[in-house]
Amino acid sequence: MTLANIEAATTQTSASSRRALRSVLASKTATIGIILIALLLLTAALAPVLAPYDPIAQDINNRLLPPSDAHWLGTDGFGRDMLSRIIFGTRPSLGLLALVIATSLPIGLIVGISAGFTGGWVERVLMRFTDIVMAFPQLVLALAFVAILGPGLVNSALALTLTGWPAYARQARTEAAAIRQSDFLAAAQMGGIRGARLLFGHVLPLVLPSAIIRVALDLGGIILAAAALGFLGLGVQPPTPEWGAMVSDGTKVIFDQWWVAAAPGAAILIASLAFNLLADGLRDILDPRRD
Amino acid sequence: MTDLVGVENLTVGFKTAEGGRFTAVNGLSFAMGAEKLGIVGESGSGKTMTALTLAGLAPQAAEITADRLEVAGEDLRRFKARDWPKFRGSVVGLIMQDPRSALNPSLIVGRQVEEALRFHPRFGRSERRDRVLSALEAVGLPNPKTLAGLYPHQLSGGMGQRVMIATALVNEPKLLIADEPTSALDEALREQVLELLVSLVESRGMGLILISHDLVQVARHCDRALVMYRGRLVDQGRAADLPNSTHPYTATLWACRPSAATHGQLLPTLDRTVIEASL
């Protein structure tokens, strides 16, 4: 869906991920990213405290005001305070992000671990299916999906999950296949541990760290995809403040009251950048060819 | 007589990730003329780093100090980044270990042999072509014209290494550095390739530095030998005298070489305390 995904797909995350996690904080870009992400989370949590106004309270007498002391980022077409709306806008963006990950990561892990651990024709069928889904255009299918199921947070998340899981499945398969050959697993099997307990008690913990890193590389892209759905009117519905939808509102007045579109777009950029900074740091650490 | 290579108190070090320092070459001094000098030692002894330093190819992170570092009268310590390309390929040539990785997979053989000539423009196109073909012929390759059009993956290992030799010799450098030139080859090919290398060097009056862990090879083909251990020069002398060295490290290395005669016996192991004490 984004170029970041292509790059993420070419970045090998491997067994060295534990060591990598420790050295994340040594990377300057990753540290800046983590600080920004922490600020975003804090903003989302404390939105009612931080926001100077009610984000959905309309005030027809104060429509489209330019930035001022009273309204730092001006007001929108309904006279609502832009700053308050942007502060509350962290919630649907981060919420959608959490939902997408909470669904696509488990699906990817289940498919990948089953394929890699079972081998044989199960693996071939599952991985061919994964490759096929991976070849689909994520945003277009998400659009069609939401258009048909109806807009909203949950449907948006489902739509992005539908095409988002294959990357995690591929990675989990590679690792599970390597673990299948390992001695410690043979030992566990000899100890009578089998089936689901073997897969989820012994294989999953080993696959999880690099899967989480793989997810981290995608977060910025998911933020953008969610904003795009919002921009097209398919995300969280009004009057709930959502950044993409706010940019869309501002489109009508872009040449006269440019700040109405500019401010929420900048918020999307900053949120996506925060996650991409983290990803950039991670990629540097994971790249064995790093100079 | 001026030396072809003059090195005094050469030290090459690296900062390690843990904040310490690793010294790859430690206070090395030697000089050589147009002769064949072998540098032997185990892996990690600093022999390859010494060779790379003489060609300016040590990693960027290397910290290099020396009281003297000269090749063919050029003071390498004063070299700026742009001086190296003129020097490499014309004054010094390098043969690397494995032709499979040291030849560019995307370029035909003829182009790679021609490079040293193209990078130091002295000759026109047809003159360069003639020189490429005669270089390929000189290293004993059949049908140079056909061969020049092949890609490296179409060559066998022995042919690849002959091509490597041709790439290094075509511009007739004064000094040839060969870093384990035969270790990637089959036993049967090693002697052939090394004999070829030595005869080419001798007929052109060049100096040769042969980096090797194989004492027998050095004893047989070189004039002099330096023995390195952990970045230091521990022993030196006539190459032919290597079997009779009284230095404990050299003597053990010599005794360690596996052969048909020692088949079935335990090889002697290195008593490192003795060597450390002798440093």
Place this chain on the structure above:
Amino acid sequence: MSSNASSAITATRRPLGRRVVDSGRAFAVWFGTFLLTLFGLLVITFALGLTSAADPALHRVGEHASEAVYQQARHNFGLDQPIPVRFANYVWGVLHGDFGISWSSSRSISEDLARVFPATVELAVVAIIFGATIGIALGLASALKPRGLVDNILRLVSLVGYSVPIFWLGLLMLLIFYATLHWAVGPGRLDDIVQYTITWHTGFALIDTLWAGDWASFVDALAHLVLPASVLAFYAIAGISRLTRAALFAELGKDYVTAARARGATQWQIVMGEAFPNVAGVVVTIVALSFTVLLEGAILTETVFAWPGLGRYLTAAIFVADMPAILGATLVIGASFVTVNAIADLLTKLIDPRLRT
């Protein structure tokens, strides 16, 4: 010795016959995967149509029609058939270019798509030409001086490029270059006058205006392309430059680069003459993959720039819940995406130097 060496040449070359069979098999696998993926796409669009709450028959006859009329409409649409039969009918229709009738305009969707598709392709092609040229140049420049100025700027540009919402970037560009500076023309594909005088042959404005020898219209078409294509190109530059850089850096650490340095190659000669030929195949793949990304990015860009392409057609259809149009547009964009992906995959296999004998 000489006979020995010449036999070594032939020994490493596989017999021609076997190579043809091998590559034939590889091609068959590739083509099979491609068809399977297209089939999967059909399954998904069909399933989306089934899941939809909207009922084509009800839409046709209206809510006040009698039960008999409604059932007749269901029968006419084939909705009373079992699902596998309906799927077969759907695939049969698509294969014959029948995507149904638009609910909003009552026009044939395949005709609509044939009209809007070239506009999107034209936009994406111009964008990928911009993007690939600048992206590859930036990647090469940063490899010429690792950790140098260009390299650091590239890092910043690609980070922002990955993070910027493209619809917002498009708006800002319109605001700055059209509304404020007046350097660029406004939204749309052509001025109204040109719009109604142009004779369409290929559907590509640049080609058709040249075809007619209408220089002024050609300039108009180009002027309208510059801004949306630049925005889309920026989107591609981030990925292309960065992946080109990464591929080059991986090569720079290899032995053959050290060997070429030892022959006296300068950094320029190393990057251009030694490393680039080895990454050319990867770069082609990167550009092809970026093209798929541009096809998707075009949906958002077209909305902002009022570009009458497939993306705007899709978003307009979504806005009025025109189900057959949504599914048709999704299928066409999806199929283009899948096709370009498959071509990228094939190129990667073809460019492998070990197969190039």
